[in-house]
Amino acid sequence: MERTPGRRLGMWAVALLALGGTLALGVTVATAVLVEDGYTSRSVPSVSMDPTYRRGDTAYFTLGGGSGIRRGDIALISAPTWVPKGDVLKRVVALGGDRISYKAGDPTLVLNGVPLEEPYLKDRATPATASFDVIVPEGRMFVLGDNRGNSNDSRMRLSDHDGTLPVSAVRGKAVAAPAGFLAAGAAGLVGIALILAGGGVGAAALVVRGRARRKGRLQQVGQVQAVAR
Structure with missing residues (x-):
């Protein structure tokens, strides 16, 4: 079975974005808990x-x-x-x-x-x-x-x-900085990095797919021209 070009990159992008988003949400929840604790x-x-x-x-x-x-x-x-x-x-x-x-x-x-x-x-x-x-x-x-x-x-x-x-x-x-704030800050930075990485990988996946489509169209045109001759 032929694999869709850029599929693996797309899956990595989704995974990175999901993990980054989860960490960002966790930071929000952790910060809210610390505020609730005074x-x-x-x-x-x-x-x-x-x-x-x-x-x-x-x-x-x-x-x-x-x-x-x-x-x-x-x-x-x-x-x-x-x-x-x-x-x-x-x-x-x-x-x-x-x-x-x-x-x-x-x-x-x-x-x-x-x-x-x-x-x-x-x-x-x-x-x-x-x-x-x-x-x-x-x-x-x-x-x-x-x-x-x-x-x-x-x-x-x-x-x-x-x-x-x-x-x-x-x-x-x-x-002194509560450990929870420090952990939330570190997790937030990791989450942002993962989201940025996921965006980059997703963009790369789109580029790969676009190139594959253009290559496929060129091949189709070549085949049509060969038949016409």
């Missing part, structure tokens, strides 16, 4: 948290209020008076009842009378750019970017509640 992710839009998070990095968060927030946590915060559209990503350096201060030229901030060690700063020699002294009201927090030379944070808003934000504005706390 996780989300965001692309970092600015350099204010550099070097901890660079512009374009993906940051992962556990969703929830600010009840479990601690000093040193990186929080996803709803602050429409700061950023009308979207959320802000900042580090919590002081909470209600804390006194946080800085005197121009000092090597560190001072938290409750104790020098605050901040190994995460982009420039540890410049923990702030201007002096301030704030006692954080209860239920509020003082937040800063790790890139103190390029961050719109509590220091810039001292005339409004001493630059503090309500703890209730916290939407999520930054965490």
Whole structure:
């Protein structure tokens, strides 16, 4: 039995497209499950948290209020008076009842009378750019970017509640990338690669079939011409 030209390529194309589509669907389902479990992710839009998070990095968060927030946590915060559209990503350096201060030229901030060690700063020699002294009201927090030379944070808003934000504005706390998100991302890349490969193989199958049809027509024409002679 004569095999249709390009048939094997066509079968490979269907298999690759089906597998790629299955993986893509699995990524969608896995991501939905992770969101249901209280996780989300965001692309970092600015350099204010550099070097901890660079512009374009993906940051992962556990969703929830600010009840479990601690000093040193990186929080996803709803602050429409700061950023009308979207959320802000900042580090919590002081909470209600804390006194946080800085005197121009000092090597560190001072938290409750104790020098605050901040190994995460982009420039540890410049923990702030201007002096301030704030006692954080209860239920509020003082937040800063790790890139103190390029961050719109509590220091810039001292005339409004001493630059503090309500703890209730916290939407999520930054965490290491959940394994499920990493697996979903890897599967998604594989799925895309398989779909692209399947499309390429399918195109090759069409080319082979087209050539075979043209060859068949030429042979038929040749046979007709031979009979006519």
